[in-house]
Amino acid sequence: MIAGLVLVTALSTYAQPTLTPVADPKPVLQDLQRKMASVRTVYLEFTQERQLKLFNEPLKSEGVMLIERPDQIRWETTAPYQSILLGNHKSVAQFEQNGTAWKKLKLGFPQMLQRVMQQMALMNQGKLDALTADYSISVATGAVAVVTMVPKDETVRSMLASLEVKMEPDFSATREVVMNEPGGDLTRIIFRREKRDVQFPAGTFDQTKPLDIAAVKAAANHGP
Amino acid sequence: MLAAVLLVLLLAGCATATKPAQPFRPPAGMFPANGLVTQRGVLTALGRQFPLNGYLALSESGGRRLIVTENFGKVMADVLVKPDGKIFVMQSSRAFPPKWIRRHVAADLECLLGTTPATADCPVRMVGTNHFVVERRWYSLDLRTVETRPGPQKAEFFDETRAETK
Numbered sequence A: 001m002i003a004g005l006v007l008v009t010a011l012s013t014y015a016q017p018t019l020t021p022v023a024d025p026k027p028v029l030q031d032l033q034r035k036m037a038s039v040r041t042v043y044l045e046f047t048q049e050r051q052l053k054l055f056n057e058p059l060k061s062e063g064v065m066l067i068e069r070p071d072q073i074r075w076e077t078t079a080p081y082q083s084i085l086l087g088n089h090k091s092v093a094q095f096e097q098n099g100t101a102w103k104k105l106k107l108g109f110p111q112m113l114q115r116v117m118q119q120m121a122l123m124n125q126g127k128l129d130a131l132t133a134d135y136s137i138s139v140a141t142g143a144v145a146v147v148t149m150v151p152k153d154e155t156v157r158s159m160l161a162s163l164e165v166k167m168e169p170d171f172s173a174t175r176e177v178v179m180n181e182p183g184g185d186l187t188r189i190i191f192r193r194e195k196r197d198v199q200f201p202a203g204t205f206d207q208t209k210p211l212d213i214a215a216v217k218a219a220a221n222h223g224p
Numbered sequence B: 001m002l003a004a005v006l007l008v009l010l011l012a013g014c015a016t017a018t019k020p021a022q023p024f025r026p027p028a029g030m031f032p033a034n035g036l037v038t039q040r041g042v043l044t045a046l047g048r049q050f051p052l053n054g055y056l057a058l059s060e061s062g063g064r065r066l067i068v069t070e071n072f073g074k075v076m077a078d079v080l081v082k083p084d085g086k087i088f089v090m091q092s093s094r095a096f097p098p099k100w101i102r103r104h105v106a107a108d109l110e111c112l113l114g115t116t117p118a119t120a121d122c123p124v125r126m127v128g129t130n131h132f133v134v135e136r137r138w139y140s141l142d143l144r145t146v147e148t149r150p151g152p153q154k155a156e157f158f159d160e161t162r163a164e165t166k
Helices: A002-012 A026-037 A109-126 A213-221 B002-018 B098-113
Strands: A042-051 A059-068 A070-081 A081-087 A092-098 A101-104 A135-141 A145-151 A162-167 A176-179 A184-197 B033-045 B048-061 B063-069 B075-081 B087-091 B124-128 B131-135 B139-150
Touching: A026 A135, A026 A145, A059 A109, A059 A213, A070 A109, A081 A109, A092 A109, B063 B098, B075 B098, B087 B098, B098 B124, B098 B131, B098 B139
Parallel strands: none
Antiparallel strands: A042 A059, A042 A184, A059 A070, A070 A081, A081 A092, A092 A101, A135 A145, A145 A162, A162 A176, A176 A184, B033 B048, B033 B139, B048 B063, B063 B075, B075 B087, B124 B131, B131 B139
16 A cells, blocks of 8 residues: 555656666665765755645745765755754754844754754665664666655654655766655755765854855865 | 732833834835745744744735745645735644634734734834844744745635635
8 A cells, every 4th residue: 555655656746757666675775875885975955846736836945955974964045045954963953044144043842853854864875774664665766766755653644745765877866855745735855966075174064153155165166 | 929910010011111102014015915925034932943934925805825834844834814804724733723823923914014903012123124023922033034026826825715724
């Protein structure tokens, strides 16, 4: 039943060349994790499209995602507003642009946000097997590789029907992540300009005074 | 007993001190009669802060529809205020129950747009271009308009029969 739902979701939301479901996703996931194991850092620019049935056009935002092993993640929205989210296994912090200065928030429910950030980091490090406790995972391959994750918890599923991670066929880069909601609304995060093993400058993941994103971008542009 | 009275007086005094003499009225042209306004806000309650996005659809004939989402796009509150002032909670969440949306989200929306009666309690201050602060006893909201797209909006926005939560 779940496999059927996953397949229908994957095919209906990704109208493109045929995808072949992989009968046993475990070896594929292990291969993905092996390939990503040597990647120390990842730099990605993204466009987030919130597609609500009511709206003619998606609500767009843009930003940068940075990941550094073992557990550092920075999710920065640069337009139409400026916000920085930083997380690791110990803590999470959020900053909002207050005119010309950054202001650190006294976050409510930081544990929930930290969990989301950690799951994002695991996904982008290919550690999908670490998520099998919370999600049923299936894989389909073709012109693109799609890893579909369906929450096992019914309460979570009432908010998030499935999560699709779309990658290059050889799993060399993440193209997009789609979060499907039960009612048909979805959030699509399209990644571009992926760079691996960038030497991030000191302060990139600082939860007290994060380094300006312009300096991080400059480092990424001069990296490997 | 005295302590309780002093506390009440103190709170009353504070409330009086922060209440502007005139209800807030936005500068002409700040909000289009028809259009879509994107806002970013930080809600502070009980010492904790919650960043939120607001998508406000405006229609002269249809009313005002505000959809509030959290960081990653989940809808926290969705409210429609018709031109006659009737409020319809279109979608609620655990964090924003229907009563809270009706009493606070809709009330603050009307204050911000300047569509409240002159006697309404509207503790809104404009602290910069497109930057507003709503200060109430139990919470405050720091709000910035980040994008304004004038133009007619879909009629479905303003159809109260499409509510997911009453």
